[in-house]
Amino acid sequence: MSSDRYPFREIETKWQKIWEDRKQFRVTEDPSRPKFYCLEMFPYPSGRIHMGHVRVYAIGDLLARYKWMRGFNVLHPMGWDAFGLPAENAAIEHGVHPAIWTHENIDNMRAQLRKMGISYDWDRELATCDPSYYRWEQLVFIKMLERGLAYRRRSTVNWCPSCQTVLANEQVEDGRCWRCDSEVTPREIDGWFFKITAYADELLAWCDRLPGWPERVLTMQRNWIGRSEGAEFDLPVAGRPGLRLRVFTTRPDTGFGMTYAVLAPEHPLVDELVGDARERAAVAAFRAEVARESEIERLAADRPKRGLRLSARVVNPFNEAEIPLFIADYVLMGYGTGAIMAVPGEDQRDWDFARAHGLAIIETVTRPPGWVGEAYTGEGVKRNSGFLDGLTIAAAKRRAIDWLVARGLGEAKVNYRLRDWGISRQRYWGAPIPVLYCEACGMVPEAEANLPVVLPRDVQLSGKGGSPLADAASFVHARCPTCGGRARRETDTMDTFVESSWYFLRYCSPHHETGMFDRAAVEYWMPVDQYIGGIEHAVLHLLYARFYTKVLRDLGLARVDEPFTALLSQGMVIKDGAKMSKSKGNVVDPDDLIRTFGADTARLFSLFAAPPEKDLDWNDHGVEGASRFLNRVWRFVLAHADELRGAPSVPAPAADGGPSGGTPRPAPAADGGPSGGRLAPPTSTDQGRAFRRTIHETIVRVTDDLEHDFHFNTAISAVMELVNALYAFEAASLDRVPAGERVALLREAVETVLLLLGPFCPHVTEELWGLLGHAESLFARPWPVADPEALRKQEVTVVVQVDGRVRGRLVVDVDAAEDRVRQLALGDDKVQPWVAARTVEKVVVVPNRLVNIVTRT
């Protein structure tokens, strides 16, 4: 079956070696050329690449090679997100050290990626578990500590019992661990945090300035940050002078509608407010009941709101009314002040609770006529609201805040859903946090001269809980960098998302030894022009990396506001309607695929089967189709190689940029093939002219598809059409087109196919390019530019409609006079019967496209 396929194995091995030996894709800063930084999210070295990797790296390589041909200085690096739990779990299960396991996996995956033939600058490869990498992150940690951007505190965190570590909020999905899907439980623990909330406003504001990002991702980030404007103010506790309850609200205008107040069950004020032992017991019971529920149960929609009425009462400062106070499970300690004023008239949650507990409901916004419903949250004029009556909601909000401020009760306040990023992990295989606890000095950062704090090799990994580093005596016991006294090292390691928050900066100067990166290199390469990765990182990695980049900027290390100018979120690879997984038995192994069909076919199908942002439905027959297509190209060139070599090569485009704003290469390769021709093929016949137009229309179509919309699938189909046309022309032109002209056109078509297809299928196109007599790499050639002369049309087919239905066609000169086209249409044989018995009311002529004759009886 494969015996008739072109020899992809030899060809792919051959060219991979040549590219590597030549270091063809190694780049350095070159101020004379425009740069293009093309980056795919680096992989976790799990050991094997999967089809998702094939897809994302095929996309990245396509863009990198295309930009390369367009004359850009392209940075296209690859590395390894090498810290993380799987390595540690493998160590526990199989007794192999995480470092060894990781490096073996990296070696395997590097070999797999090489077989894909991707244009990486391998000299820039990095692994985040390397001390020469993470040392800079430790240095930045210390600087963040100095500025209060890193801090330690005790808090309730998300604990994954399976991973035996803490998770950041972003890493919990529906109450489950993002990695292992275990149910997360709350735990009170000391840990380190990055103050991402200090950047909430900036992260949010820049969401409006990232036009190259998918709206979907920006929306997710905006939601995650969750900015809301409102007010914070105090409710005095009735009969307890000096005791106040602080609440946050986004609707200060509804203060007069506040008929009760609610505290989160774990609110610290609750203990001060309980009256007697009986109430104390009731509170304890209520808290226990709430705590017993898992996160997942609490998240279940539409569950009744439960609450407990306290004996204490508070005073509504707006109307001096004494109102009841509750603790209830629908108020969360983690947001705002952990306490709310309840306005059942204008808040559905409060309405539900008020109805369940027989509480008063006051409407403070005039409902529209005929409105029926429960709580009303729409626009309207204020009523039942004292000094706010008659105002709009917006005006009333301002007036209410002014009123609170004037009385010293509160102020305007912005709240965020975003929490600080908890980066402590109670695990081994991560970057050590460079901090010590001195018996004399307390918590002190490690001295910069002592960095890196290297992860010790000899550690017992049991998986039984507790930081493994805590058991490594040689690591834990250290000298205080300040006083020289006895000190204990921090044994938490950093979340691996810290490493992936700056690897794109390290790529700019991966071997830089005196700092995180070389400033000039970063100035030249950053930001990343095109970032490509999965949607699963819409908030996680992409938010952290944006934050960390801004921190580095504010530390004076780099002048970059945003790391990624444009983002492409590629869809998943699915098969038989489901995500590929071992349990479903629908996994396609990239190695098998490449062995059977070759890397070019694997890449071509990945790019052809669906547009990149959609899920890709894997189809084995479709892969065969892709393979068949490449064979078709291969066979044509081989059958005609001798003949084609004698014809003049395609003229290299003049170095004046392309049709779509690309930037020029400096000098076209002086490699015109053996005959060195530079002239456009003659087109003395209609057939020749039509074929040449097809060639150049294909150039326009493919270029537009790549440049504007990432329509890789339609770009490929355009090339397929050209190949179909090539076969057709070859067969039909033999006696009709002069031999010299014919072979010149065939050569122009073939070379155009190879150039356009090169970034998709680099090996086979390189090989065929060589067979045509070219000494230089296809990728040293500029991207083809359409010849306007070839695109010019003499005639066009115009559709003739009668009352919107196609009844005939006309072939007319391009830009023929409207009147003439109208007359031809009306007189057309096919059209006549449809208009004969009717009155022509109107004739619409769309130049070069269509005529619509509108009639009535």
Added chain:
RNA sequence: GCGAGAGUGGCGAAACUGGCAGACGCGCCGGACUUAGGAUCCGGUGGGCCGACAAAGCCCUUGGGGGUUCGACUCCCCCCUCUCGCACCA
């Protein structure tokens, strides 16, 4: 519930600012070449009128229903379905 996106042949999908719906590929059908073909090449392939075949033609068709327009997959309104994200965030 809120937000975003999507719904087009047997399947993956095309269709630029409204202008020939279904490009390209898969699958299927037929033919050619062949000892043979699961290789290759050529042709056909949305549904219906429609029959033993063919040609030509007509009608219907982009989730459903309305609307705007000479003309709607595309724009507007209503509804249905699916996917994703957020989900007591005050």
